[in-house]
Amino acid sequence: MSDASNKADLTGIQITVVPVTAFQQNCSIVWNKNTRKAVVVDPGGDVDHILAALKELDVTVEHILITHGHIDHIGGAAELAEMLDVKVIGPHEDDRPLIDRVEDQAKQFGLDTVRKVEPDQWLVEGDVVTAAGAEFQVLHCPGHAPGHVVFYNKDLKLAISGDVLFAGSIGRTDLPGGDHDTLIASIKEKLLPLGDDITFLPGHGPASSLGHERLNNPYLK
Numbered sequence: 001m002s003d004a005s006n007k008a009d010l011t012g013i014q015i016t017v018v019p020v021t022a023f024q025q026n027c028s029i030v031w032n033k034n035t036r037k038a039v040v041v042d043p044g045g046d047v048d049h050i051l052a053a054l055k056e057l058d059v060t061v062e063h064i065l066i067t068h069g070h071i072d073h074i075g076g077a078a079e080l081a082e083m084l085d086v087k088v089i090g091p092h093e094d095d096r097p098l099i100d101r102v103e104d105q106a107k108q109f110g111l112d113t114v115r116k117v118e119p120d121q122w123l124v125e126g127d128v129v130t131a132a133g134a135e136f137q138v139l140h141c142p143g144h145a146p147g148h149v150v151f152y153n154k155d156l157k158l159a160i161s162g163d164v165l166f167a168g169s170i171g172r173t174d175l176p177g178g179d180h181d182t183l184i185a186s187i188k189e190k191l192l193p194l195g196d197d198i199t200f201l202p203g204h205g206p207a208s209s210l211g212h213e214r215l216n217n218p219y220l221k
Contacts, residue, residue, distance in 0.1 A: 010155055013134050015201065018053045020046035023072035026203055028160060031059045032132035039131040041065045041151070041160055042203060045075040045114070051083070065129060066090040067162030068145040069098030070175070071105040071114065073203060078117040087120035089129060092140050095147025098177060123149050136160070139190050143183020144171030152194060159200040159210075165191060167208035170219045187220065 012034035018027045021044050029050075031038035038059035043050055054061060063086045066074055081088050099116065106114035123129070127138040129151060136151035144163045148171075151160040163171040165187050173180040191200070196211025214220060 010134055013132055013156060015158075016053060016057060017201070018046075018050055020044045020049060021072060021075065024204060025072040026201065026205075027076075028201060029053060029057065029059070030131040030134070030160075031057055032134075035133060036060060037062055037132045039063055039065055040080065041131075042067055042073040042162065043076040043080045044072045045111075047076040047079050047083070050076065050080060061086055062130070062132070064088045065131065065151060065160075066117075066119065067150065067160070067203065068148040069095035069102070070145060070163070071102050071109070071111075073162065074099065074102060074117055075106065075111065075114045078115040079113070081117065088117055089121045090119060090123045090138075091145075091149045092124060092142075092147035093122040094142065095145055095177075098145060098147070141186035141190050143173060143179055143181075143186045145175070146177040148186075150191065152198075154194075157195075157198050159191065159194065159198055161191065161200040161202050163203040165200060165213060165217075166202045166204065167206050167213070168217060170217070184220075192220075 012032040014031050016029040020027045025044040027043050028041040036059045038061050061084050068091045102116050123138045125140040128135050134153050136153045139150040141148050141150050141164045173183050192214050198210045201207045
C-alpha cells in the first residue's frame with residue numbers, strides 16, 4: 001500500500017504487512033522509501049520474521065506503535081524493542097490490565113517466549129504520533145479492548161485500525177474488557193465520520209474502505 005497524497009513529505013510512505021504467529025496478525029511496517037525510516041505497528045510475535053522484513057527493506061526503525069494490549073498484537077514487542085533499542089508507544093493506559101496479564105495469556109496458548117512489555121508512552125485521544133515522516137492522529141476506540149487506539153492520517157486517507165473493524169466484520173467483544181455497544185459506538189462515532197474514501201488496515205485480514213463497510217458490513221446495519 002503506497003502513499004495517496006501529493007504532499008512532498010508523504011510521497012515516500014509505504015506499508016509492508018508481515019502476518020505473524022498462528023493468529024495471522026497484520027504486523028505493519030510503515031516506512032519511507034526516501035529516508036529509509038520506519039515504525040513497526042503491533043509486533044505480535046515471530047520477531048525473526050519481522051527482523052527479516054526490516055532487513056530486506058533496508059530501513060531503520062524509529063519506534064514501535066501498539067494499537068491494543070492483546071497478546072497477538074504485543075507478544076513480540078518487548079523482544080523487538082530490546083533488539084532494536086527503540087521505544088514502545090501506545091496503547092491507551094486503559095489497556096494496562098491486559099498488558100499486565102500477557103505472560104499468563106501466553107502460558108494458556110503454550111507460548112514460552114512472550115515477555116510483558118512496559119510502554120514508554122501511553123496515548124490518549126488527540127495525540128499525534130509520527131511514522132516514517134508522516135503524522136498520525138490517535139483515536140481512542142474502545143470496545144474490543146478498553147485502551148484500543150487507531151492511527152489515522154488524513155492526507156494518506158489511511159487508518160491503521162487494529163481489531164476495531166474488519167472487512168465484513170468487527171472486533172470480538174467477548175474477551176476481558178470487551179463491550180459490544182461500546183465497540184459499535186467507536187466505529188460509528190470515530191471511524192465512519194472520517195469519510196468513505198478512507199482505507200483502513202485491520203489487525204487481521206485484508207484492507208477495506210470505510211465506505212464499503214458502512215454500506216455492506218452486516219454488523220453496522
